[in-house]
Amino acid sequence: MQTEFLLVIxxxxxxxxxxxxxxxxxxxxxxxxxxxxxxVTSVYEWQGSLCEEQEFTLQIKCLAQHYDAIELTLSKLHSYDVPELIAIPITQGLPAYFDWIKETTQP
Structure with missing residues (x-):
């Protein structure tokens, strides 16, 4: 069963x-x-070097059906060669909040 809502980071x-x-x-x-x-401070390895950088984290609340468009948008606009892009299914939450997500993401 596919989850209808995602938290994308x-x-x-x-x-x-x-x-x-x-x-x-x-x-x-x-x-x-x-x-x-x-x-936030991120410590990671990139191209054989240990890196430590200040970054800003984005928590994106969306419908799962919009994930592909979000990925495409971030791929076009992001400055990183390989941006972090992680989608976490949201399985429970306040129904009114989910209704709001649906309402605000309709064309």
Whole structure:
């Protein structure tokens, strides 16, 4: 059974880019809400080097049916070669909140 709602997570190198992505997703009705965290420290390996960078995390609340369009939008607008993009199924929550997600993501 496929879940109707997703929490999609990505990170950006700047607050400016995070806001650009969030506005694109919400204004195109692909997401009901995008929360942008304050800077977090990410430690990772990239191209053989150990990296430590400040990033901004985006939590994107959306319908599962919009995932492909979200992935395409982020792939076009994101500055990373390989952006983090993780979708987590939401299996439970406040029904009124789910109704709001549906209402705000209709064309």
């Amino acid at each position: 990505t990170t950006c190198p700047s607050e400016e880019q995070a806001k650009t992505l969030a506005h694109a997703l919400v204004s195109n009705k692909l997401a009901a809400c995008v929360q942008i965290s304050q800077g």
